[in-house]
Amino acid sequence: MKRIIIYAAHYPWVVIAVLSVITLVALTRLPDLNIEIAAEGMMVNDSKAMTLYDSTVEIFGSENATVIYLEDKDLVKPDNLAAIQKIVKEIERIPQVSHITSLFSLRYLRTKNGYIFTDPYFKSIPETESSAISIAKAALANPLVERNLISRDGTVMALNLYFDVPEYKTGFDEQMVSKLDAALLPLKKRFRTVFHIGGPSIRAGISEQIRKDQKMILPLALLVLILTLGLMLRHLTAAFIPFLTASLSVIWVLSVMAVLEIPINITTSIIPAILIIAGSTEDIHLISEYQAGLSDGLGALEANHFMAQHMGMAVLLTFITTCLGFLSISLNQIDLLQQFGLVAAIGLTLNFIITVTLVPACLRLITQQGQTVVTLKSAGFDRLALHIFDHISMNPRLFIFAVIMIMAFSSFWATKIEINNDTMGYFEASDKTPYHAKMLQNKLSGVHTLSIVVSGEKEAFLKTHNLLELKKLQGYIEEARQFDKSFSFADYMGVVHGGIDGGQSGQTYLPAVDEQISSYMALLGHASAKSFVSLDYSRARILVRHSISSSKQLNQAIENIRSFASNTIDPRLNIEVTGESYLNSQAVDYMADGQLRSLLLMLVFIFIIITLMLINVRVGLVAVMVNIFPITILFGVMGYFHIALDTGTIMVAAIALGIGVDHTMHFIVRYQRLINEGAPHVKSIMQVIRSESVPIVSTAIALAMGFTTLALSSFPPIALFGLLSAMVMLLALIATFVITPLLLSNPWMDYEPGRSAELITVMRSELRY
Numbered sequence: 175m176k177r178i179i180i181y182a183a184h185y186p187w188v189v190i191a192v193l194s195v196i197t198l199v200a201l202t203r204l205p206d207l208n209i210e211i212a213a214e215g216m217m218v219n220d221s222k223a224m225t226l227y228d229s230t231v232e233i234f235g236s237e238n239a240t241v242i243y244l245e246d247k248d249l250v251k252p253d254n255l256a257a258i259q260k261i262v263k264e265i266e267r268i269p270q271v272s273h274i275t276s277l278f279s280l281r282y283l284r285t286k287n288g289y290i291f292t293d294p295y296f297k298s299i300p301e302t303e304s305s306a307i308s309i310a311k312a313a314l315a316n317p318l319v320e321r322n323l324i325s326r327d328g329t330v331m332a333l334n335l336y337f338d339v340p341e342y343k344t345g346f347d348e349q350m351v352s353k354l355d356a357a358l359l360p361l362k363k364r365f366r367t368v369f370h371i372g373g374p375s376i377r378a379g380i381s382e383q384i385r386k387d388q389k390m391i392l393p394l395a396l397l398v399l400i401l402t403l404g405l406m407l408r409h410l411t412a413a414f415i416p417f418l419t420a421s422l423s424v425i426w427v428l429s430v431m432a433v434l435e436i437p438i439n440i441t442t443s444i445i446p447a448i449l450i451i452a453g454s455t456e457d458i459h460l461i462s463e464y465q466a467g468l469s470d471g472l473g474a475l476e477a478n479h480f481m482a483q484h485m486g487m488a489v490l491l492t493f494i495t496t497c498l499g500f501l502s503i504s505l506n507q508i509d510l511l512q513q514f515g516l517v518a519a520i521g522l523t524l525n526f527i528i529t530v531t532l533v534p535a536c537l538r539l540i541t542q543q544g545q546t547v548v549t550l551k552s553a554g555f556d557r558l559a560l561h562i563f564d565h566i567s568m569n570p571r572l573f574i575f576a577v578i579m580i581m582a583f584s585s586f587w588a589t590k591i592e593i594n595n596d597t598m599g600y601f602e603a604s605d606k607t608p609y610h611a612k613m614l615q616n617k618l619s620g621v622h623t624l625s626i627v628v629s630g631e632k633e634a635f636l637k638t639h640n641l642l643e644l645k646k647l648q649g650y651i652e653e654a655r656q657f658d659k660s661f662s663f664a665d666y667m668g669v670v671h672g673g674i675d676g677g678q679s680g681q682t683y684l685p686a687v688d689e690q691i692s693s694y695m696a697l698l699g700h701a702s703a704k705s706f707v708s709l710d711y712s713r714a715r716i717l718v719r720h721s722i723s724s725s726k727q728l729n730q731a732i733e734n735i736r737s738f739a740s741n742t743i744d745p746r747l748n749i750e751v752t753g754e755s756y757l758n759s760q761a762v763d764y765m766a767d768g769q770l771r772s773l774l775l776m777l778v779f780i781f782i783i784i785t786l787m788l789i790n791v792r793v794g795l796v797a798v799m800v801n802i803f804p805i806t807i808l809f810g811v812m813g814y815f816h817i818a819l820d821t822g823t824i825m826v827a828a829i830a831l832g833i834g835v836d837h838t839m840h841f842i843v844r845y846q847r848l849i850n851e852g853a854p855h856v857k858s859i860m861q862v863i864r865s866e867s868v869p870i871v872s873t874a875i876a877l878a879m880g881f882t883t884l885a886l887s888s889f890p891p892i893a894l895f896g897l898l899s900a901m902v903m904l905l906a907l908i909a910t911f912v913i914t915p916l917l918l919s920n921p922w923m924d925y926e927p928g929r930s931a932e933l934i935t936v937m938r939s940e941l942r943y
Contacts, residue, residue, distance in 0.1 A: 175486040179534050183478030186535035193532060197422055200429035207428055209381045210437035223760065227752045230625050233708050234715045235336070237623045237753055239275070240350075240372025242333040242358065243614055246365040249331055250306040256299045257364055262333060265357050270350065272338035277313055277323055277331065281702070283673025284312075290674055292698075295319075317665040317682060321618050321658070322719075330617040335372070347378040371610045371621055379607050380600055383888040384443045394883045395450045396420070402876040403454065415461065415536050416454035419528050423449045426528070427521035440600065440821060441514035444884065444892055445521055451880030452496070452833050453525040455873040456489050459840055460533045462869040474541035478534045488843040491787060492836040493526040495780055499832015502775050503825055506768030508761050510821060518829075556867040559911045560860065570916055577913065581803065584810025591809060593765055594818035596723040597758070600889055611721070619658035620721030624753030626735065630746060633711045635663055636695070637688045643744050644714060645684070650738045656731040657720040663706035664714075670694050718753075725759040732756065765824050772828040773805065780835055788846045796917045797838050801831055803913060804905035808898060817898070822891025826898045833877065834906030837870045841914050859915045867911070874907035 182189045231237070242265075248254060262278050265271060273279075277295040284291050295313050300306040310328050313319045323332050337350070354370050362368045396417060403413035424446045436442065463485045467477030497519050504515030566573045598608045611621045626647070634640050644664040651660045668682035671690065685691055700709055707714050722728040732751050739749040777798050785794035805827050817823060841862055848858035881903060884896025 175490045175530065176482040178530050179482035179486060180479055182531040183475060183482075183534040183538045186538045189531045189535040193422065193528065197425055200425050203429040203432040204425070206432040208437045209384055209443075210439060223752070223757055226627075226750060227754075227757060230627055230715065230752050233713060234625070234705055237625050237717055238373055239334040239336055239623075240354075240370055240374060241614060241618075241621070242335065242354070242370045243330065243367065243610070243618075244332070244361060244365055245330045245367040245613075245617070247329055249329055249365070250310050251303050252299050252301060252306055254364065255296055255306060257361060258331070258333075259296065259299065261357055261361055265333075265335065265354070268350075268353055268357075270337050270346070272336045274336070275323070275334040277310075277319070280316075280319065280323065282309070282312070283670055285674060315682065316669050318661055318669060322661065325617045332614075332618055335370075337374075347374040347381065350374040351378045367613070369606075369610050371607065371614060376597060376607060379605070380440060380889075383600075384438060384440070387443060387887050387889070387892070388438075388446070391444075391447050391883055391887060392424070392450065394886065395447045395880055398879050398883050399450055399454055399876060402879045403458065403872060415533055416457040418536070419457055419525065419532055420450040420453045422528050422532070423453050423521060423525035426524045427517065430520055430524070431517060436513055436517055439510060439513065440889065440892075441510045441825070442517050444887075444895070445514070445518050447880075447884060448518065448829070449521050449525055451877055451883075452522070453529070454876060455833070455836055456492060456526075456529050457533055458869045458873050458876075459488065460485055460529070461537065462865075464534075464537050466865070468541075474538050477541075478538060481534065481537075484844075484847070487787065488840045489526075489530065491783060491843065492839045493522070494783060495776070495835045495839065496832040497522045497526075498779050499772075499776050499828050499835075502772035502832075503768070503828050505771050505775070506824075507764040508768070511765075511768065511824065514825065556864045559863045559867050559871075562912060563859075563863065563915050566912060566916060567919070570919075573916065577803065581806045584806045586810070587813035588806065588809035590813035590816075592724070592726055592816070592818045594723070594725050594820050596725065596820075598723055599820060599891060602888060602890060615658060615721040619719035622720050622722065622755040624718050624720070624732075624751060624756040626716040626718060627713060627750045627752065628716065628743075629713045629748040629750070631712060634747070635707050635711045635714045636691045638684055638686065638691065640714075640744070640747065641667055641684055641691075643747060644716060647735070647739060647743060647749075648716060650742075651716075651718065651735065654731070654734065656722065656727075656734075657718050660716050660718045661706070662714060662716040663703055666703050666706055667691060667694065670698065720755070722755075725761075728755065728759040732759075765819060769819065769824055769827060773831065776828060776831050777802070784839070784842065788843070790846060793842055793846060793918075796914065797835065797842055799917060800838050800909045800913050801835050801906070803909045804834055804902045805831055807905055808902050811901070812898070817894060820891045822889065822893075822895035823898060826895055826902065830899055830902035830906070834902060834909075837866075837874065837906055837910040838914060840866055840870060841910055842918075845918060856919065859918060863911065863915065870910060871907065874903055874910075877903040 244258065246254065259278050262274055262276060266274055278297065279294050281292045282295040295309055296306075300309060307328070310324060313324055314326065314328075320326065323334070324330065335354075351370075351374055354375075358368050358370065399420065400413040400417055403416060427445060427449060431438070431442065460481055463481040464477050466484075467480030468474075470480070472480055500515055500518035500522060502515065504512045504519070506512060506515070598611055601607045614621055628644060628647070630640060635644075641664040644662045648660045648662055648664070651657050664684065665682070668684050671685045671694065672682040674694065675685075685694075695703070695711075700707070705715070705717065720728070722731065735751070736749065743749065780801065781794040781798050784797050785791050788794070808827060808830065811817070812819070812823065844865060845858055845862045848861055849855070853861065878900040881896045881900040884899070885893045887893045887896065
């Protein structure tokens with residue numbers, strides 16, 4: 175590490191030329207970068223769960239529909255129905271549309287004068303409004319229609335679109351949204367409310383928010399970095415170098431993403447901002463040490479040697495721990511978090527390479543050109559830190575007790591944290607998408623779906639008693655009032671039998687004889703019921719629509735279904751649950767486990783790295799103990815204020831630990847170096863506080879301010895991530911200058927008479943100095 179810094183200082187123009195060439199090449203790859211929000215991104219990456227999901231889709235078709243919502247008090251007037259029918263035909267001509275389920279396509283099974291009619295409800299538009307109303311009322315008797323295709327009051331109609339897209343392609347969502355918006359324009363002029371909601375519109379909305387965030391947050395983060403460092407360090411040159419290294423880092427990492435075909439998504443979209451925010455920390459420490467060398471009368475080249483000698487180890491250690499902090503997130507079994515951890519680690523590696531080469535090169539050139547040398551002024555940070563240490567050292571045991579109590583209180587509230595993984599949580603409450611989802615739920619059924627797959631022997635669901643088991647399970651779902659609506663092959667067969675048998679006008683009921691089921695399916699064909707039963711009739715799907723946003727509530731509701739099924743349903747039938755919303759909710763367990771693994775792994779690595787590099791177990795333990803403090807308070811705050819762990823907040827602890835430990839590293843490495851040089855224990859701590867106060871306080875405040883810019887994100891999880899990260903940066907600063915020196919001085923463990931008095935005397939003499 176020292177050799178790299180020294181080489182860059184000796185050959186600054188070579189370094190600048192090489193970095194410039196790499197940056198120009200990187201710029202050529204940026205057009206290949208894509209924004210992509212895949213539905214599978216927040217699913218749990220579990221082979222067994224994904225195999226069940228894929229097989230369910232293959233057997234029954236997709237459970238996810240894009241719903242076109244039409245609302246008007248005169249919806250079923252003949253001219254309005256004709257206008258809707260025209261639009262349905264137009265949308266059916268879109269190549270990617272597989273089929274549309276609506277009152278214009280769903281069969282209206284009925285018997286008249288001994289003849290069976292199977293044409294759709296509105297195949298032909300009625301001539302009078304009364305006839306149309308009569309048909310609509312008849313449709314409401316169909317459990318496959320009521321609260322699915324038409325509301326109970328007849329003012330809302332839905333068209334359920336299904337797309338035939340074997341493989342997701344970039345631009346598909348925006349293309350479908352554009353085509354549907356254009357097709358629905360005539361209806362928007364005719365009806366009170368018209369919109370479409372589903373996978374494409376939700377993902378396109380997220381993509382648009384990402385674009386807006388990139389245009390706003392990146393420039394703002396750069397501006398905040400420059401202004402904060404310029405004000406804190408009282409010199410704009412001190413802010414220019416971090417600005418330069420951060421800018422190059424962003425260009426490089428985006429080009430790597432393009433080469434590796436990793437898209438910009440919900441999580442990777444914040445990596446450029448994080449590089450701008452976190453990538454500046456080592457620059458300031460290097461500049462500070464360089465200035466210290468100049469202040470000792472060294473020339474530009476000698477000052478770079480001095481910087482390499484004193485900062486090489488600390489910079490390397492902080493890079494390793496920060497990189498591991500981000501890389502540990504990739505241990506999670508969720509694709510979005512895996513991509514984030516990997517790309518962030520790559521970005522930090524690139525930033526490290528740029529920093530240790532460009533910073534010494536720039537400092538050498540600035541001094542050679544005779545420009546004003548960067549002078550880092552203390553602004554009283556050192557005296558404030560020493561006064562704080564003076565105060566707490568008067569009664570260290572009381573202070574340690576207070577810290578323990580704070581951590582205990584935080585630990586209690588940390589147990590109250592909930593975990594959530596809801597797509598609607600990506601949008602602000604005022605956004606049209608959650609508003610439309612709420613309208614859909616109120617009038618029809620929720621936008622979320624899941625599948626309950628019931629398996630038996632071959633042709634099991636050509637038998638009435640097994641269909642009754644499906645109805646029993648659906649009855650429980652209805653009575654539990656946790657889900658909005660369910661549909662099954664039993665509903666389908668009830669509609670068929672009720673329409674053809676004609677024994678109970680307007681009623682749906684199951685055949686009493688198994689042979690009738692086989693006869694009906696021979697007449698209508700398996701394709702008419704493909705969404706609900708497999709080709710060999712050994713599996714049946716209960717399709718459930720719901721609006722449960724809490725992952726915890728959804729998991730509990732599904733567990734209740736499983737419990738009911740195990741106690742009530744025929745044991746010869748096997749019950750399995752799958753679907754996007756279910757897999758997303760299952761991901762919360764993996765999110766929590768991944769969070770715990772990441773933190774434990776980080777703490778172990780911090781201990782091992784510091785212990786091995788400094789050959790001091792005690793110092794390694796101090797580093798771990800200091801950094802547990804801000805993380806514990808973070809979880810306590812989240813539990814107390816009911817802030818859930820989600821895609822954004824799940825990353826805070828590991829990232830904050832990886833970045834926050836940098837302060838501890840610089841403090842401990844300098845302390846250990848002074849001790850090795852034979853400096854007295856207490857004076858070593860005082861000297862560290864004097865030397866590190868400016869760079870650590872400056873970078874900590876810059877980090878906090880930088881993370882605060884993420885609060886302007888249109889994604890609530892990312893906004894919370896920014897605010898919580900800013901809080902942890904400040905807590906890490908407090909821990910560095912309050913807990914670290916107190917633990918290193920260790921007066922409560924190795925207590926000797928007069929030790930505290932001696933400590934205070936030395937500190938106060940230092941303060942007078």
